[in-house]
Structures are given as C-alpha cells and as structure tokens.
Amino acid sequence: MRYRTLLCLLVVTVMVTGCSGTKGAFPEKKNNGNRESVQVNPFTGEKAPKTGSGPPFMVMVNNHPKARPQTGLNRAGLVVEVLAEGEITRLAAFYYGNREGTVGPVRSTRPYYLDLAEGPKAVVVHAGGSPAALRRIRDENLPSLDGIHGDGAYFRREQSRRSPHNLYTDLTQLRKGANKKGFTNSSLTGPYRFEEKEPKTKGASATHIGLKYHRLYEAGYRFDRETGRYIRYTQGNRQTDLKTGKPLSMNNVLVIRAPHRVIDSSGRREVDLNQGGEGVLFRDGKAFTVRWENREGWIVPSIDGKTVPFHPGRTWIQVLPENGELSYRP
The missing domain is CATH 3.50.90.10 (YerB-like)
Incomplete structure (x- = not known):
C-alpha cells in the first residue's frame, strides 16, 4: 500500500513537471539542440520565431508593367494595393520574421502608404518619395531605409532591367540596415483575428x-x-x-x-x-x-x-x- 502511494505521487510529479514547460503563445520547440519560443505572426496568424524576428518591414514594390513579374511578393504576410499616379498602382508589402529573400523592384512612397505603416510600426523601405512623404518621414522621424537617399548600401540595381524598374533589396540586408540604424523593435501585435472556420455570417x-x-x-x-x-x-x-x-x-x-x-x-x-x-x-x-x-x-x-x-x-x-x-x- 505504501509502495503504491509513493508510485502515484511520483507519476503525478512527473506529469506536472512535464506540463509546465510552455512559454508565450505556443510551446517552445527544439532548434538544433536549442529551445526557441514562438509567437503568432500578426499579419498571417501563423507561428513565427519569438526571438530574432527583427522589426516589420513595409517595402514599396513597383507594379508598373515593366516591373512585372516582381520578386518576393509571395513571402509577404500582407500586401496592400493602392493607386499611385495615373492608372498605376503600387504595392505595400509587409514582412515580419522573414530572414532572407530578394524583394523588388522597389519604388517611391506617398503619405497614405506611410499611414499603412503606422499600425505595425514598420520600417518603410522605399526609393525616395513625394515631397510630402519625405518631409513627413523627416519631421516625424519615421523608421526608413531609402534606397536613393543615404541607404543605398542595402539595395542593388539589376542589369536585366532598366531604371527606375531595377532597384532591388534583400531581407537579410534590410535587417542589417535596421540594426545599424537602431530599428530593432520586434515586439509586434495586431488586431487581426484568424480562424480556419468560416465566419458565421452566410457568404x-x-x-x-x-x-x-x-x-x-x-x-x-x-x-x-x-x-x-x-x-x-x-x-x-x-x-x-x-x-x-x-x-x-x-x-x-x-x-x-x-x-x-x-x-x-x-x-x-x-x-x-x-x-x-x-x-x-x-x-x-x-x-x-x-x-x-x-x-x-x-x-x-x-x-x-x-x-x-x-x-x-x-x-x-x-x-x-x-x-x-x-x-x-x-
């Protein structure tokens, strides 16, 4: 009887200890022998590394006919398409937790695209901008990597296309640029809900x-x-x-x-x-x-x-x- 009591206590202790190792939104996972906590990507609702994600980036992607097909849009968790000048739209592509991959061609920004970056506090990645947009970036001290005004080291020109449709960047380079300029905030949450079940309202x-x-x-x-x-x-x-x-x-x-x-x-x-x-x-x-x-x-x-x-x-x-x-x- 005494042996059974001790055995039961041992089993309970092991169960409790094994269930207490979760941290954050999801359990920690092994990564090359290390344990890495994960969180929910607020753009996609999917699991993402909690550490080392870096800041979110909003890359202004060219959508001119001569800029298609683009590179890297399928890596973006969120893309917003809005008209720029004339009949041409521009794509604001948001990346979070992506560690590598080419993105482009990169184009200039406008004030209403900067509005889109406010919620996630994204680093704006662009090739110049309208006078109003550049003034706002300067006056409000918005986080920015500008491929033609001071941050060209993190961008490159592709010889296979003609300017201005040939400026590209790389997510690895953007992380380096963000770190160098002190844009290191990686704590990102958002208001979106994600469910695999369809909304209750009939569609x-x-x-x-x-x-x-x-x-x-x-x-x-x-x-x-x-x-x-x-x-x-x-x-x-x-x-x-x-x-x-x-x-x-x-x-x-x-x-x-x-x-x-x-x-x-x-x-x-x-x-x-x-x-x-x-x-x-x-x-x-x-x-x-x-x-x-x-x-x-x-x-x-x-x-x-x-x-x-x-x-x-x-x-x-x-x-x-x-x-x-x-x-x-x-």
Missing part, C-alpha cells in the same frame, strides 16, 4: 473576382479549390514570381473603397484610409460583405462591430477608389 459563392481601378488597369483573382487559395491576375494575365515562376497566391482578399483625390499637376493622389466604409472579404471561395475601419493604423474588417476573422495565411487588401468597380461570381 455568397465567389471563385472569380474582378477589380477595375481605372479604365486602363484591372486586376482579379481565381479561387483554387485544391489549395484553398486565390491566384492573382493582372490585366488578365496570371501574375507570377520572377525568381520562382510560381503564381502569386493568398488565403484572403479584402476589397475596400476609399476616397481618392488628385492633388497636383503630377497626378499625385490623396487617399483617405481613415474614415472607414464598405468592403467585401473573400476567403474559402466565398464573399462576405463587411465594413472596414482603421483601427490604430490597421485596416480591419468587421460585421456588426465584431472583427471578421481571416483564414490563417497571406492577405491582400485592395483599396479601390470610390468609382472603382468590383465584380464576382461563383
């Missing part, structure tokens, strides 16, 4: 999505049931990664409308990303009508005031002008 079947930003520029998506992801199309052509040749794909597409206004003779725009409005979230082959709001610098979808969850994985946010066109069908 309409939507496997073909069409977007018209301008009479000269259209984009779209096709839902791939095998992978559960959307395949990106630009001007009717499947958009791929230059380096891998693989199509750009994502788990969520959020389409919102925002006021646009041309403000100068160069065609520069002012885009209001703060007032909120109507939107449609596409995930799992379905469309969900939502409202969007700017929540402390993040564009967040909601229904009846409650945040609508993304499917874990990559998300593209399409910011349409108010007269832009959205269509979708089964």
